[in-house]
Amino acid sequence: EVRRLRHEVESLRSELTSRYRFSNIVGTSARMNSVFQLMEKISRVEGTVLLTGESGTGKELVARAIHFAGPRGGGPFVVVNCGAVPRDLIESEFFGHVKGAFTDARADKTGKFEQANAGTIFLDEVGELSQEAQVKLLRALGEREITRVGGSRTVPIDVRVIAATNKDLEAEVERGGFREDLYFRLAVLSIALPPLRERAEDVPLLVEHFVGKYAGELGKKVLGFSPAALRRLSGYAWPGNVRELENVIYEAMVMTEGEWVAEGTLPARVRLAGHLAASVDAPAGPPTLEPLKEAVQSVAGAREKALIVEALRQAGGNRTRAAGILGISRKTLFNKMTGLGIRWPE
Known part of the structure; x- marks a missing residue:
């Protein structure tokens, strides 16, 4: 039974790796060739990545391809849509919570960062985070550890972070909508995906x-x-x-x-x-x-x-x-x- 489960896991991993390899991202234009070259270089290392581009340009597909081609390809790929999580629940979504931390916390919950351990966490639409959430994310990225909501024990995290946004984060920094220190923490490596019209x-x-x-x-x-x-x-x-x-x-x-x-x-x-x-x-x-x-x-x-x-x-x-x-x-x-x-x- 254990052997069968291991075989199923390996088969699924192989299928995912095949599905999200670079060759499945279609394009031969000069703009896309530049993107492919960046993806290849970035996939070899583990630095934090910021993907920018309009909605529908394939940011998550690129993030998955980088993950599966890199040293963490055998680990989990966990997605968080930062724009879809209510502001009062984003900390619990990121870091989890302990039973009784708030009204609906009826049991302990593992957050996305812990779920992504030894793999990659993809923070989609990171530009939608509130200022409060940005501070908490910055602390987690800097200290490489998290604390569940309502808890006191710190949990070390070993994740690669790939973030994406359709906003101009540099402009958001200028107007005060996005923290400059978090921007530089996320944009260690960056790829701008061209719109299809270009x-x-x-x-x-x-x-x-x-x-x-x-x-x-x-x-x-x-x-x-x-x-x-x-x-x-x-x-x-x-x-x-x-x-x-x-x-x-x-x-x-x-x-x-x-x-x-x-x-x-x-x-x-x-x-x-x-x-x-x-x-x-x-x-x-x-x-x-x-x-x-x-x-x-x-x-x-x-x-x-x-x-x-x-x-x-x-x-x-x-x-x-x-x-x-x-x-x-x-x-x-x-x-x-x-x-x-x-x-x-x-």
């Missing part, structure tokens, strides 16, 4: 990733998104970032019956944004559905390259079929591949 060339790769993720789950034989649909997705600003893109892809796949997700399946906000983007360089008049040939011509450099690579993937590497998907001749495709330095297979 790495739009990654959109086709993300689309392919999520199609693969949900096709089996939904029991669909969806191969991908049509050229026109990809154009709309690439022209949208994604205020909700990768999370919003994933939700849009999921919804569109649910509504799709065929092998290709059509432009009309996308939410109106995405379709309209795509038309507005296309109309910037277009002559005045009613919007029309562009073939991918015109779409490719309207986007430059990296985005054009990403669209061609996506067409090659959809065509299984067949250049004639890929040219047909793009709405261009095989010769034109060959010239574009040569000019953009595209080799296939990659």
